[in-house]
Amino acid sequence: MPEEEILRQRLDKLGRLREEEGYDPYVHETWDVKHTLNQIRAEHDDIEVDQNRKDVELSVAGRLMTVRKQGKASFANVQDETGNMQLYFQLDAMGEEGYRFFKKWIDAGDIVGIEGHPFRTKRGELTIAVTRCVLLCKAIRPLPEKWHGLTDMEIRYRKRYLDLMSNPEVRDVFRQRAKIVASVRKTLEDHGTLEVDTPILSYLAGGANARPFVTHHNALDLDMYLRIATELHLKRLVVGMMGRVYEMGKNFRNEGMDAMHNPEFTAMEVYWPYCDYNDMMDLTEEIIRKAAMDANGTTTVTWQGTELDLSRPFRRVTMVDLVKEHCGVDFDAIETDAQARSIAEGEGLAVEGNESKFKVLLMMIEEFVEKKLVQPTFVMGHPTEISPLSKRDPEKPDYTHRFELFVCGSEVANGFSELNDPIDQRARFEDQARLKAEGDDESHPFDEDFINAIEQGLPPTGGLGIGIDRLIMFLTDSRSIRDVILFPTMKPKA
């Protein structure tokens, strides 16, 4: 049946309901919901077969998902946000008029208010024996198939409301998401960290190496950017003596989409003055462990068949040591860039042009190591060249006190001791500007006011960013980032 035909039929029925009964299903504003369905299931589990507790008055509301109409007695299943329950409609209990109205006008997909008593059928199912059924809202589009649910991934993402109503387990993922987010906030706040809001719309998109989305402010006649990170604003707050601060919110990066990337995603960034990257690694572990406990009640996680043990300390190992371990190459012994390039080529890596040895080190990590980091692993010691905001390792100034956390081959967190030497910071930005001039559109922009801020004096500070969507993916065993974002970015269909 064409969709318009279904709509036409339902609109026709709606018209007849208004005409013949003088009943408008869209005028209702409230229903006194006294019980949720799960609550009833828990409280009246002791009712025996064939027993009807007429002394108990129930009042619930929800969407009818299946309807089994018979002559003078019918059944249906109603769903609310906690679960679903069978309803028993019986002429004798509802009265002639109430039963007739139900049978003639109420259909699967409609929203109803129900009053009745708990009882258990001969087949043993806890059921509400309906005394009153009020049509609170009429649906004029059909439900997805009741047995298989909605399986078409495209429709599930584009019309999430259909996915949520017909696949209850999807709602559980987003409940877990809320628990994880709350848990992260609680952990941070337990450590005296203040939640703040910094601009999403900004005239400079810094704090990470990524291409921003560009928009335009008409009144100012100014191109503006959606933020790619919160870092530079949060560190200004530390300069301003706000102490420990964090922000959890959306970042936007103008890049490809796949199972791990959505153009808009949720990140949490936190900055603690007088702490370093080791403290941030400790904090990362604490946040993740507590989130797992709060969401799942355990620190053992299975993601797509791989068991992850979050209870043990996460391994901490430098990039140089990882390349030594996985490729047998000692970068500390490499003198020149050319030497590094030829070694990488010997390992089968296509190195083009004049990559520095530090860029080659990064490429080797990405190519040969990252995928193998299944259990949570802090990769440390990133080259200064690729870390324009990180403090140098005083022992090895070409490297920084930085880490990234990898889980199942994916980056979940990134943190470092913050660079607070304003002279060095200016030089790093100048390097980035040079890269930009050479055509690198992911180079970090030069932010003069940020330099001014740290010229005022940024205390020694540890900073950390966590990819919240990815963390949620691992804790909810979700294959794609789209499964943990309610309305993922989709290309328009037509």
Add this chain to the structure above:
RNA sequence: GGACCGUUAGCUCAAUAGGCAGAGCACCUGACUCUUAAUCAGGGGGUUACAGGUUCGAUUCCUGUACGGUCCA
């Protein structure tokens, strides 16, 4: 960006060595006072994603496009 796969009724899926496009759910009519994927009887519902090509004939074969999925970069 590349490779592969998918797109048939609102939903879940069939079908043809190239020959009238089918089922279940949902929808409409009727029967039924313990059903639960209710059942029974009847009915309506299709530009087979879109655009071309080959052919007497294309949903099926070919080319392209769109959207989606999986893997790779």
